[in-house]
Amino acid sequence: MPAPPALFAPRGTTEDIERGDVFQPKFGSDGLLPAVVTDAATAEVLMLAWMNAEALALTIETGLAHFWTRSRGRIWKKGEESGNVLRVREIRTDCDQDAIWVRADVEGAGAACHTGERSCFYRTMSPQRTAAGAARLAPAASPRT
Template sequence: MTEISFAPRGSKAEIEEGERLSPKFDADGLLTAVTVDADDGTVLMVAHMNAQALALTIETGVAHYFSRSRGRLWKKGEESGHLQQLVELRVDCDQDAVVLRVRMPPLGPGVPGAACHTGHRSCFFRSVPLGAAPTPELTLAVNDDGPLFDPAKVYGLTKKTDTPRF
């Protein structure tokens, strides 16, 4: 790909309400990427992008991230085949976060795609009980019907310590 080139950061008004893309990367060169199902809005995962990942995502329409654990560009699905095709890419007011509205290939008839390396459709498959101060004994509730694929088979690993992380 050619040199990565975004608009320079302008005034607060230009950044927040203008029509130029001038992303704000943090001290590590990253911004926050929230990936949601384009059809039902389910939040699938939260990850990060560096400038290269953002540019590749825009150019190809396929989600690319920066894996902090691996320290390198990460095309989602490069191992699992579970690519994310973008329907829309949104940027927030201060341009330090993006939302990817994506479609993923179904895992089978009536089985949606899954974004989490645990095999769950969404990384956010547990819910926190509300209404009381948290304690170490607080018990999370599972909010889905369980994993949709077997990570050991998809990633070809007997241990999960090397699976992709965010």
């Protein structure tokens, strides 16, 4: 399904984009924009993924988060295999309208990450370094606000 062009208005002036009330999303040269998903209940950041125009339109119209998977080169309804769909509670855009914030409820087993973790962000930077100087990661508390 091609994205309905009417859902997204053409880009206007900076004033229109920053202060207007008409959605004028800007996709990158690769046709994608980043979308951050947070848990509507806990506010935890669950994942960061990419949307093209079709994925964004599907997300708005179905109320279920859709992305563009760069590795598989296709539209991806989150949870289509696992059942852990993301039911959209709210969609926000930023000042430049080139990023999306989705507040969602995770359905199914409640895991947003393909590893089975609730959030993809399950590791935190530690002050430890390897012998070669690389930063070490440690398990992150979850959920964390």
